[in-house]
Amino acid sequence: MKYSLQSGGPIAVFDSGVGGISVLRELARLMPGEDYLYYGDSKHAPYGVKDTETVRTLTCGHARWLFDQGAKGLVVACNTATSAAVRTLREQYPYIPIVGIEPAVKPAAKSGEHPRVLVMATPMTIREEKFRRLVALYEKEADIFPLPCPGLMDFVERGDLDGEDLHKYLTELLYDYRDNAVDAVVLGCTHYPFARRQIGSVLGSHVRIFDGGEGTAREMQRRLAAAGLLRTEDRQGHVVFENSDGNDDKLALCRKLLMLDY
Ligand code: DGL
Numbered sequence: 514m515k516y517s518l519q520s521g522g523p524i525a526v527f528d529s530g531v532g533g534i535s536v537l538r539e540l541a542r543l544m545p546g547e548d549y550l551y552y553g554d555s556k557h558a559p560y561g562v563k564d565t566e567t568v569r570t571l572t573c574g575h576a577r578w579l580f581d582q583g584a585k586g587l588v589v590a591c592n593t594a595t596s597a598a599v600r601t602l603r604e605q606y607p608y609i610p611i612v613g614i615e616p617a618v619k620p621a622a623k624s625g626e627h628p629r630v631l632v633m634a635t636p637m638t639i640r641e642e643k644f645r646r647l648v649a650l651y652e653k654e655a656d657i658f659p660l661p662c663p664g665l666m667d668f669v670e671r672g673d674l675d676g677e678d679l680h681k682y683l684t685e686l687l688y689d690y691r692d693n694a695v696d697a698v699v700l701g702c703t704h705y706p707f708a709r710r711q712i713g714s715v716l717g718s719h720v721r722i723f724d725g726g727e728g729t730a731r732e733m734q735r736r737l738a739a740a741g742l743l744r745t746e747d748r749q750g751h752v753v754f755e756n757s758d759g760n761d762d763k764l765a766l767c768r769k770l771l772m773l774d775y
Pocket of ligand 1 (some may be wrong): 666
């Protein structure tokens with residue numbers, strides 16, 4: 514079945530849970546007149562510790578549902594789902610603007626004279642071929658240290674952003690990278706920007722922090738413009754949240770995270 518895309522349709526934003534709201538925020542800043550349909554698959558999260566085929570099947574199923582709702586484009590606001598499924602999605606829907614997110618290694622590697630760059634991401638993102646190719650592009654310009662962070666997204670899924678447990682988890686996880694051991698850190702999972710302040714406080718204020726949200730939003734704007742699908746009227750768009758978790762608390766957390774200052 515071929516979908517007919519309308520400029521008045523919403524932009525779909527997909528993540529394994531609530532993390533993609535860090536990308537939704539950049540999209541809404543850049544294109545405030547657009548409507549957004551955000552879908553989080555919290556029931557099946559975390560994706561980052563699953564096998565690639567499972568994540569691909571889940572992501573393609575949710576993408577199809579989003580297109581059935583009339584979405585005019587899709588942002589896969591999950592590094593893990595992007596590495597597992599974006600190529601398949603583009604093959605299945607070559608005429609729909611589909612934008613994925615990948616760790617912001619490029620700006621971090623170019624942020625200084627041969628900087629030491631820590632890349633925090635899910636185990637799946639780090640083990641995928643897509644990530645190895647990305648690192649190979651910049652390893653002459655920077656020392657790049659990939660760090661799988663199983664468990665970090667769960668704090669964000671619970672809305673546990675200020676607690677002592679998160680601080681303890683990060684202090685242990687980042688133990689070897691404190692005391693001036695790195696110059697930059699890439700938040701290679703869309704959940705992690707919500708823990709930005711805590712990550713910064715463990716690593717030190719001299720460490721620059723990068724994430725791919727803004728670049729992804731710009732790419733979606735370019736793709737929609739090229740397809741003639743951007744809204745042109747002066748209006749305030751709205752956001753609809755859907756989540757496979759089916760619990761009102763999760764939707765309340767989504768709204769809270771969209772407004773959060775981090
Ligand atoms: N938010 C997802 C990402 O950007 C991952 C979280 C998960 O493990 O499900 O990679």
